[in-house]
Amino acid sequence: MQWATPEERRNLGQARRKQVGRQEHNQLLPKARKTAAADLLARSMRGRVPALIKLKYQLMAASPFGYFRGAVPVMAADLSVLPNTGLLCQLCGDAHVRNLGAFAAPDGRLVFDINDFDETIRGPFEWDLKRMAASLVLAGRESGHKDGAARTAVEKCIERYCQQMQAFAEMSLIEVARFQVHRLGQVEPVHDALCKAERATPLHTLEQMTEAIPQKGALVAHPSPPKREKDGAREFHGDESASAGRRFKEQKPMLARVTGAQATAVLGALGPYRAMLEPQRQHLLSLYRPIDVAFKVVGTGSVGLRDYCIYFEGNGAQDPLFLQIKEEPASGYTTYLPEALPPHHNGQRVAEGQRAMQVQSDPFLGWTHFGGRDYLVRQLNDHKGSIDLQDLSGDGLQAYAELCGELLARGHARSGDPLVLAGYLGTGDGFAEALGKFGVAYADLTEKDWQGLKKSSNTTR
Numbered sequence: 001m002q003w004a005t006p007e008e009r010r011n012l013g014q015a016r017r018k019q020v021g022r023q024e025h026n027q028l029l030p031k032a033r034k035t036a037a038a039d040l041l042a043r044s045m046r047g048r049v050p051a052l053i054k055l056k057y058q059l060m061a062a063s064p065f066g067y068f069r070g071a072v073p074v075m076a077a078d079l080s081v082l083p084n085t086g087l088l089c090q091l092c093g094d095a096h097v098r099n100l101g102a103f104a105a106p107d108g109r110l111v112f113d114i115n116d117f118d119e120t121i122r123g124p125f126e127w128d129l130k131r132m133a134a135s136l137v138l139a140g141r142e143s144g145h146k147d148g149a150a151r152t153a154v155e156k157c158i159e160r161y162c163q164q165m166q167a168f169a170e171m172s173l174i175e176v177a178r179f180q181v182h183r184l185g186q187v188e189p190v191h192d193a194l195c196k197a198e199r200a201t202p203l204h205t206l207e208q209m210t211e212a213i214p215q216k217g218a219l220v221a222h223p224s225p226p227k228r229e230k231d232g233a234r235e236f237h238g239d240e241s242a243s244a245g246r247r248f249k250e251q252k253p254m255l256a257r258v259t260g261a262q263a264t265a266v267l268g269a270l271g272p273y274r275a276m277l278e279p280q281r282q283h284l285l286s287l288y289r290p291i292d293v294a295f296k297v298v299g300t301g302s303v304g305l306r307d308y309c310i311y312f313e314g315n316g317a318q319d320p321l322f323l324q325i326k327e328e329p330a331s332g333y334t335t336y337l338p339e340a341l342p343p344h345h346n347g348q349r350v351a352e353g354q355r356a357m358q359v360q361s362d363p364f365l366g367w368t369h370f371g372g373r374d375y376l377v378r379q380l381n382d383h384k385g386s387i388d389l390q391d392l393s394g395d396g397l398q399a400y401a402e403l404c405g406e407l408l409a410r411g412h413a414r415s416g417d418p419l420v421l422a423g424y425l426g427t428g429d430g431f432a433e434a435l436g437k438f439g440v441a442y443a444d445l446t447e448k449d450w451q452g453l454k455k456s457s458n459t460t461r
Helices: 006-018 022-026 037-044 050-061 064-070 072-080 125-142 147-170 173-178 188-199 202-209 260-268 270-276 279-286 346-357 396-415 418-425 429-455
Strands: 088-091 100-104 110-114 121-124 210-212 219-223 238-242 246-248 255-258 289-296 307-314 316-327 366-370 373-379
Touching: 006 418, 022 429, 037 072, 037 429, 050 064, 050 429, 064 125, 064 429, 072 125, 072 429, 088 125, 088 346, 088 396, 100 188, 100 396, 110 188, 110 396, 121 125, 125 147, 125 396, 125 429, 147 396, 147 418, 147 429, 173 396, 188 396, 202 210, 202 307, 202 316, 246 255, 246 289, 246 307, 255 260, 260 270, 260 289, 260 307, 260 366, 270 279, 270 366, 346 366, 346 373, 346 396, 396 418
Parallel strands: none
Antiparallel strands: 088 121, 100 110, 210 246, 219 238, 219 289, 255 289, 289 307, 307 316, 316 373, 366 373
């Protein structure tokens, strides 16, 4: 791409208003759906664990917001038929109020940021904002707000996004890359999430997810002496032997121990993962010994995908490490963004998208593959904490909405061009009003789709 002056970049953004006006973002074209919502969902279930598909439908049927969380393929299709700006950045892809949360930065400090990137891809910046707008209205309804208040929260979210993007456009590029949000603790829902994250230590996870092994002995997966593969990666082989200590609890269907050949395959995936880590992370991982493996059901949109947890010990039983190996299919937006050119490996797509948008990321973030599937690797529950919808009652919704706008602006500015985006947005008043209307309209459509799901046989068969 040819270098352009700051003025040329801002003018480029302004010119895109002719492609789609800022007030035109209130449009929604449900009749333009080429495929019914139920069929889009059914397609997204292909390749998932058959026994868990019913559970996913049940979780989606629990509430309109629950449906929304699991229906990215539906919204991706709905967004694809709308005019868009063509102003690209890295999308979270599933920007909703519960996909922001607290976690531990590499230096151990707690941070709050977007923290779910399963659907990440490069696409029109407004797609993230439209998904966030709809989620704020749905979350507002579930937390006791009327639509007027929820729509105001959306407008405040977008206004804050626009203000912050204008500020980024005036900063040096390095300042944008390093920008930190310093008022996190002042937003009550975020303060509560940070308090949860402070308690979510590896030792807390050890207590919650594992149990002492009975004295008579139990089968756990241990690595045999490591071999060296051709690529230099460490290869782990699982075997079964009696051992004292701890193992994962059986909490079916949400958590189930994995042994034998399946555990061997999961542990073997640590080889390719270790090879892509930075040398200092490779060294740190080499000091931990894998103890046990489990299959875990996570989230709503991810239910039915293969998700494994590995329990490690470092300097004894009081030094646990939990890694999550999470299956990553293609983003739900891939069909509609053929020029996005994501990496061939979907675990890599997620990890690199996360690093593009976050200032600080999980030091163990990476990817691997086995059994013909792509996987993301990350720490499990390392000082992680998210908001609950009831946290958004009263003034919490608007305060949280503004923070959502600020964090999305930072992620988009880091991965896109803040001058171009600021040029398009201007003051943002008309854009915010349009997104407020869109949020209410899409929340209504989501509730209609949710009612359709509840009437279908998918939740009972």
